[in-house]
Amino acid sequence: xxxIKNIKENNHDILxxxxxxxxxxxxxxxxxxxxxxxxxxxxxLVDASGLEYISSAGLGVFMSYLEDFQERNVKMIIFGLxxxxxxxxxxxxxxxLMNIKKSKEEALEEVK
Amino acid sequence: xxxxxxxxxxxxxxxxxxxxxxxxxxxxxTRIFGIINQxxxxxxxDVSFVLEIIFFITVYLFYNYTISKSEDxxxxxxxxxxxxxxxxxxGVSILIGFFYSLLGESKLASDLLLKNFFYHVNFxxxxxxxxxxxxxxxxxxxxxxxxxxxxxxxxxEILLLVSMFFIFFxxxxxxxxxxxxxxxxxxxxxxxxxxxxxxPYLTFKEKWKxxxxxxxxxxxxxxxxxQILRYSESDLILVNLTDNLFLIGLFSFVFFYSLxxxxxxxxxxxxxxxxxxKLIEAINFQRLSQSIKPGQNENQVLDILIDxxxxxxxxxxxxxxxxxxxxxxFFLHERFVxxxxxxxxxxxxxxxxxxxxxxxxxxxxxxxxxxGRIEHNPxxxxxxxxxxxxxxxxxxxxxxKEVKDGFNKEMVNIISTFVGQACISVENYRLLNEAIKxxxxxxxxxxAQRVQRSLLPKTLHHDKSxxxxxxxxxxxxxxxxxxxxxxxxxxxxxxxxGDVSGKGTSAAFNMSQMKGIFHSLVQLNPSPAEFIKxxxxxxxxxxxxxxxxxxxxxxxxxxxxxxxxSRAGHCPTLYYKSAQNECDYLSIDGxxxxxxxxxxxxxxxxxxxxxxxxxxxxxxxTDGIIEAKNESGTEFGYERLKTVLKSYCHLSPxxxxxxxxxxxxxxxxxxxxxxxxxxxxxxxxx
Numbered sequence: 001x002x003x004i005k006n007i008k009e010n011n012h013d014i015l016x017x018x019x020x021x022x023x024x025x026x027x028x029x030x031x032x033x034x035x036x037x038x039x040x041x042x043x044x045l046v047d048a049s050g051l052e053y054i055s056s057a058g059l060g061v062f063m064s065y066l067e068d069f070q071e072r073n074v075k076m077i078i079f080g081l082x083x084x085x086x087x088x089x090x091x092x093x094x095x096x097l098m099n100i101k102k103s104k105e106e107a108l109e110e111v112k
Numbered sequence: 113x114x115x116x117x118x119x120x121x122x123x124x125x126x127x128x129x130x131x132x133x134x135x136x137x138x139x140x141x142t143r144i145f146g147i148i149n150q151x152x153x154x155x156x157x158d159v160s161f162v163l164e165i166i167f168f169i170t171v172y173l174f175y176n177y178t179i180s181k182s183e184d185x186x187x188x189x190x191x192x193x194x195x196x197x198x199x200x201x202x203g204v205s206i207l208i209g210f211f212y213s214l215l216g217e218s219k220l221a222s223d224l225l226l227k228n229f230f231y232h233v234n235f236x237x238x239x240x241x242x243x244x245x246x247x248x249x250x251x252x253x254x255x256x257x258x259x260x261x262x263x264x265x266x267x268x269e270i271l272l273l274v275s276m277f278f279i280f281f282x283x284x285x286x287x288x289x290x291x292x293x294x295x296x297x298x299x300x301x302x303x304x305x306x307x308x309x310x311x312p313y314l315t316f317k318e319k320w321k322x323x324x325x326x327x328x329x330x331x332x333x334x335x336x337x338x339q340i341l342r343y344s345e346s347d348l349i350l351v352n353l354t355d356n357l358f359l360i361g362l363f364s365f366v367f368f369y370s371l372x373x374x375x376x377x378x379x380x381x382x383x384x385x386x387x388x389x390k391l392i393e394a395i396n397f398q399r400l401s402q403s404i405k406p407g408q409n410e411n412q413v414l415d416i417l418i419d420x421x422x423x424x425x426x427x428x429x430x431x432x433x434x435x436x437x438x439x440x441x442f443f444l445h446e447r448f449v450x451x452x453x454x455x456x457x458x459x460x461x462x463x464x465x466x467x468x469x470x471x472x473x474x475x476x477x478x479x480x481x482x483x484g485r486i487e488h489n490p491x492x493x494x495x496x497x498x499x500x501x502x503x504x505x506x507x508x509x510x511x512x513k514e515v516k517d518g519f520n521k522e523m524v525n526i527i528s529t530f531v532g533q534a535c536i537s538v539e540n541y542r543l544l545n546e547a548i549k550x551x552x553x554x555x556x557x558x559x560a561q562r563v564q565r566s567l568l569p570k571t572l573h574h575d576k577s578x579x580x581x582x583x584x585x586x587x588x589x590x591x592x593x594x595x596x597x598x599x600x601x602x603x604x605x606x607x608x609x610g611d612v613s614g615k616g617t618s619a620a621f622n623m624s625q626m627k628g629i630f631h632s633l634v635q636l637n638p639s640p641a642e643f644i645k646x647x648x649x650x651x652x653x654x655x656x657x658x659x660x661x662x663x664x665x666x667x668x669x670x671x672x673x674x675x676x677x678s679r680a681g682h683c684p685t686l687y688y689k690s691a692q693n694e695c696d697y698l699s700i701d702g703x704x705x706x707x708x709x710x711x712x713x714x715x716x717x718x719x720x721x722x723x724x725x726x727x728x729x730x731x732x733x734t735d736g737i738i739e740a741k742n743e744s745g746t747e748f749g750y751e752r753l754k755t756v757l758k759s760y761c762h763l764s765p766x767x768x769x770x771x772x773x774x775x776x777x778x779x780x781x782x783x784x785x786x787x788x789x790x791x792x793x794x795x796x797x798x
Binding site (some may be wrong): 019052061092096 | 690707709716
């Protein structure tokens with residue numbers, strides 16, 4: 001089960017993820033990011049504090065936007081990752097490429 | 113033992129009847145000779161009466177047999193049989209009368225012998241006609257059998273049988289007892305004559321024909337009855353065979369039933385078409401409800417639908433509008449309208465209220481029927497019924513008529529039933545097709561599964577310095593886990609384990625790409641880091657944007673007793689060091705293949721070498737094992753795997769693998785569904 005909420009806070013787009021991202025619902029995550037990207041968002045904050053699990057298909061969604069966002073200068077920051085989920089990012093090496101912050105404050109600091 | 117011949121009742125009774133009639137003739141002629149020659153023949157009238165009764169019974173048996181045996185028992189045929197017998201009997205009687213009128217006052221005209229001979233012929237024909245008619249009526253009366261009617265008929269037959277013997281008491285005099293018997297038979301005949309349930313099943317044309325035949329029967333009956341009365345008044349007849357209660361009773365029965373049938377059929381004529389229509393509707397309904405047979409398609413059901421609906425509503429024109437899966441409307445089965453005028457009429461109808469209220473997207477369309485007036489020459493009223501399958505509107509049925517308010521409640525009801533049934537048939541057909549398709553997909557997946565299993569190695573290369581065991585199982589029919597070994601030299605082996613992102617078919621395809629890349633690159637004898645870099649650049653060209661592959665690549669050199677490895681985003685390998693009796697994950701940085709598809713990737717590739725010792729165990733696995741969850745949502749996890757390996761490290765690789773897998777299964781519990789692929793390779797050094 002995955003629930004995605006799109007919140008606008010102080011001009012920032014925050015994507016609130018809750019539950020688990022797996023092969024069956026990774027498309028929803030993809031379309032949410034796609035939508036923000038099409039709306040011209042320059043900063044996308046992903047609140048992953050409610051994320052219990054992410055499968056390879058879910059990681060693939062984040063991965064697929066890396067190059068595109070870098071070219072267009074779009075900042076995507078993930079924060080609040082649980083230790084277990086963070087570990088998945090680390091093992092895959094995605095922590096080296098993605099902007100991962102511990103907390104929302106750190107993430108907001110980054111985009112000031 | 114003498115074999116008794118199986119008697120044919122029809123033939124036997126016919127033969128006996130003819131013989132009886134001849135005997136009757138002979139007895140009477142003997143009596144006449146006796147009178148002419150003034151001799152007492154000594155034959156009492158009772159002999160004639162006994163023969164007469166035998167004749168009646170055998171004729172009755174004969175007709176009962178032939179009618180029940182006859183195959184062609186439709187109503188019209190039955191009535192025609194009666195009418196034709198009546199025609200023959202009256203015809204012969206008329207001919208005899210004509211013959212006598214030719215004779216005039218000649219001597220022959222008053223000849224006793226000739227007169228009596230013709231009387232016997234007439235008697236026989238009248239008996240045949242009456243008995244055959246009665247039995248035909250029996251057939252019609254018992255068309256819709258009920259216990260009461262059958263009982264009534266049986267009682268009537270008994271009464272008839274009794275009436276045959278009445279002659280012995282009554283001696284041919286028209287007294288009160290005769291009249292009493294006749295009244296009873298007549299009352300019974302009339303009460304039987306109300307059983308006319310066969311009439312509504314005749315079509316309009318058949319009704320006309322049956323009216324004609326019944327008229328023939330009535331006229332024949334009346335004429336023959338008159339004939340009998342004339343005979344009984346004549347004094348030339350010695351033994352009166354026809355003033356018999358049985359025969360007169362039959363006259364009354366045949367006459368009343370014919371009369372009733374005649375009148376009822378006549379009055380049924382105007383409403384005949386309604387019954388016919390209902391019958392056609394019932395048949396159409398049955399045709400619609402029969403599921404579509406193999407080789408047919410939805411079109412045939414829709415074809416029956418428009419025909420049935422048009423005939424039910426007496427519509428002057430009609431067609432179907434069907435939406436194809438792309439949402440394009442097209443017309444189907446146009447009846448009595450030209451293509452161009454269909455479009456004009458279609459636009460005209462849909463611009464008018466209430467037809468314009470229709471909404472394709474709305475649910476519950478199946479309960480809405482649109483009808484109203486239109487002004488499109490020559491059509492004045494229209495009816496539109498939506499075809500709805502599974503809450504989705506598939507199309508619409510259009511019917512138009514040249515009269516105002518041409519669709520009454522009954523028509524609308526029957527048409528909506530037709531439409532409902534047609535929709536069910538179409539839905540069943542689609543479901544069946546889908547089921548067949550799914551079955552085919554399943555077969556295809558089974559093939560894919562076989563192919564993919566063959567991509568995993570059957571033999572694992574090693575030498576006497578280490579033992580190796582491997583295991584893989586997919587959550588779906590096909591999976592994305594991969595492992596393989598390759599001998600780089602006599603004492604040098606490459607080992608790879610990989611996991612493709614996603615699962616199912618797409619993962620399986622990417623896994624086979626990985627296998628191809630492994631086999632191409634390993635030929636070049638690369639170092640683990642080189643292998644990972646080259647594999648990334650190769651995969652970067654062929655993997656979809658959001659797919660990646662994690663892998664670990666090992667080179668075991670049993671001469672040097674070294675292991676060199678590199679990790680590309682794959683789960684860190686678990687290593688048991690026998691010297692320290694400790695398990696640990698081999699930590700090294702690395703990024704999954706396909707994540708970064710530029711040259712920058714090479715910066716993230718690392719390589720390490722270490723020395724192995726006897727008793728060391730290396731466990732390569734995929735993330736399915738770590739992420740295996742039990743009912744409460746807890747993962748198997750890295751720590752548990754560590755503990756498990758340590759406790760089994762003294763076993764052989766095959767045993768270790770089996771123990772770990774059984775521990776994982778035990779952990780997730782029987783009810784849990786496996787939702788990822790599990791694979792592992794266990795190596796133990798000697």
